[in-house]
Amino acid sequence: MCGIDGAGVLDALFSTNAAPILLIDPGRDGAIVDANPRAAVFYGHSRDRLRSLHVWDINQLGRAILPAMREIASWEGGHYPQRFHHRLADGSVRDVQVYAGPIHLGGRKLLLCIIHDITAVIEAEQFNRLLLENVQVGVCGIDRSGAVTFVNPTATSAFGFRHESELIRSHIGRFLFPAFPPGTATGGVRPHPVFRVAEAGEPVRDIETVLYRGDGTSFPVRLTASPIRKNDGIVGVVISFFDLTEEREREAQASDLANALPGAVFQAELHPGGGLRATYFSTAAASLFGVRPDADLTAARTLAPVMAMKGWARVRHGLRQAGRAGRVWEGEMEIAGGRWVLGRAQPRRRSDGTVLFNGVLLDITDRKGLEAELQQAAMHDPLTGVWNRRRFQQAVGEAAARLERYGRPYILALMDIDHFKRFNDTHGHQAGDDALRMVAATLSDRLRRSDALARWGGEEFALLLTETDLPSALGVLEALRQRVSAQRMACGGAVTISIGVGQARAGEDIDSLLQRVDAALYKAKAAGRNRVEQA
Template sequence: MDGKASADPRPGAFSRLAGNGSAASGGLEGMDEAGVLDALFSTNAAPILLIDPGRDGAIVDANPRAAAFYGYSRDRLRSLHVWDINQLGRAILPAMREIASWEGGHYPQRFHHRLADGSVRDVQVYAGPIRFGGRKLLLCIIHDITAVIEAEQFNRLLLENVQVGVCGIDRSGAVTFVNPTAVCAFGFRHESELIRSHIARFLFPNSPGADGSGMPHPVFRVAETGQAARDIEATLYRGDGTAFPVRLTASPIRNNDGIVGVVVSFFDLTEEREREAQASDLANALPGAVFQAELHPGGGLRATYFSTAAASLFGVQPDADLTVPQTLAPVMTVKGWARVRRGLRQAGRAGRVWEGEMETAGGRWVLGRAQPRRRSDGAVLFNGVLLDITDRKGLEADLQQAAMHDPLTGVWNRRRFQQAVSEAAARLERYGRPYILALMDIDHFKRFNDTHGHQAGDDALRVVATTLSDRLRRSDAVARWGGEEFALLLTEADLPAALGVLDALRRRVGAQRMECGGAITISIGVGQAKAGEDIDSLLQRVDAALYKAKAAGRNRVEQA
């Protein structure tokens, strides 16, 4: 927009400029339309168009400034219509006819006008009717306000999208502008409800000029001194009088005349304070303990705070100061503390949450979790909680036991045994370490069950499992393979030695005396894994050897 344009935008300007609306008056008779336009506006810096509503909005003439603005020659402009340059197209014609019907005066209208190069500008048009040569024409003064509109839109978007309340006041304290966040914070629906309100309405509950101490409010001191006030913890009041906490910043608004007002921005702390209160309530209600630790740039780590619940959790005296290293050290093993320190340092460097499980010297399990916060001095502050997970660890152990062991006999189940065999096969493949696989079956187990009952059958299974487990090395494994079948894994063993071990196990099982008075024996098939042999092939060989033992009269060992 050209702020120096000399066109008079006030009502009545058109009639004055046109010599009371007659081309015959003022010495203009005989001049062509271009001459009239040049005579009337030769000193005007704004683009001017003369439009004929009666000829479908034809452009009668334009001044040189208009030709330069639109990028057309003057002759070319005379061949166009208003809808050729207006983004509304022919939809502009009803508005044009309405303006042409006005009697005296004119008012600004905003449009989008299209230039010769295809670009579009925001313009403000002062249009009004004049009479010339027996015709009623429209005289249009054009102001380019594209930059103004862009600035208005930017400022509007900026104010609407910031997450803080913003409002401006003049020196008297009257609100001059306010963004949507502030409107909502003060409990209103539209900015028009706040404009011209006095800021004291929102700063003080009763007294209009001072805070609770009787001193002028910081906002007013900014208007007086010109010194900005930043990050002030304060209280504001909504339209209904309810208070809400804020963090407030106030800065002076200046122009050539000095300080003309203050812009106030504030962040509503209501949700933050509620979260703090909730965090405090949660900390007090936690079944565990709260702690704080500092990690210094040099790598030094020290505990700075433990809540009172930590003493019970760690099994120390209630009045013990756990921030003292001599008190804290015995709570856990040296390796345990080393693991905790390593985890905290890694989390601090990476800026991620630390979490770790610890077993105390008293046999309790503790889960620690802490959020790191880096301070300006380079140190990392950990705020965390410690929870007693002893019962959970016990349950996990029980679940792991159930997942890996046969519930009746207590030895490994088939799935866990197959994992162990796969591990032994991998060692054989990589290191050449031999292993033996054996399958055994309780002889005539169905007949034993039918004779002595299922309870006696279960007892027989447990006796076999216990006998096998008691006589094997810790590196060996026994599992219930299914029904009355058991499987044995003998690691780091060759076949001749394994045959001796298995035959001793067979004889020991046969020597057991059952409470029911019955006797049990087992048949065994055994084989040594070969290099490059897959597990299924080995199982087939060993199973065949077991069937061979049964066919040969049972209660014997056969090798694959």
């Protein structure tokens, strides 16, 4: 793809600008139309190569950057700074601040992007940024006109967006009022406590209200707003909010429980000497416990098979602790048949010292199943079914701890599907997904239960071999490489993998090991691919 009006258009327009500049066409899926010489130096690509790429080729967000790009392209006038992670030709990633805005050139509406490398600056901001990113409250800032100037990930997610750039410069009224008209000025908005903060300079705290997501749906929040002062003047407002959805749901659940009393009701007595016995169960308990309707549930012989001995021991201990402390007992129990029960009981002390528990038992099997599914989703790659990067890093940390404490060796390998982009371009993205699944399945099929496989990112996989030395690992990995290359895809294509492998050294941190293994992977690819190289 050649640049507009020849290769030198940016040289002529921006020859004196020392910053990298990209010209992007939003109408062609973010294609990079042209780049100045400084951009070629920064990204490590030739200008011709840059003109063959799309913005999602260099942005770590991948194709998820496209909605944000189109949002920026819709802005009128000015270039507004956005922060992204950009990938260079050598595979390294730099933090950049992009000043982007629409321009008209050659009869087309394009996006002019001036790139500033702020990697060094980011380190100085990291503590505050991490604080904002990890707090479980939404935080956003607005200027005096009501335009959003910053927003943390919790707020971005709460408002229903994927990246902060989709919210920057939006009017806060969009999230304070239903069906807020675009472009409405602060003066045209009916009064809201947030706007009064900017006018009066007095904060508002812990007001319960509702906010609105990008799709117009509402959610309850507890909101605090404080003025942002600079040079004795108010320049904006910082807003923090806590999503009350779960809290309201819990309140509703408690109300439903009080009104409908679902599940089984029970009573138990805790005697001063420590003896504990069940004295009553409602008829619903038989169905809940999976016993005959006429069974005597107050008899120990009937209850014993319902739950393992350790489970009953935890229940008895919990009830005794709650009885002595005079507090509510609550516990989750796994019972026969793989079902789960939530128990909750209120203690009441009698004059003779006996504590009477009045409680309810609820079937939470479905909820536990959903929790397990969510846990599975949080730890596994949805496409291939293997572990995701986060779970794999936890496993490597555990292996490193075993090495340090007990001297147990472990192996780390990184694998990359060779020429995956070419495979995708030739056979299509569905075939590419099939290839990723095939590689994951082929590798998983030959591993031990103690080993761990994860999708590290894109077409790259990571493998942890525990209790293994390097010579043994090389044999295993060579066999895996051969097994993958022997597979044939339904599309008629075949894939191979390059592997870098290293054994953890005593006292070596995980990052150093990863760097060694990654270097070995690059060595394998440079040596012709479809091979194993050791660090």
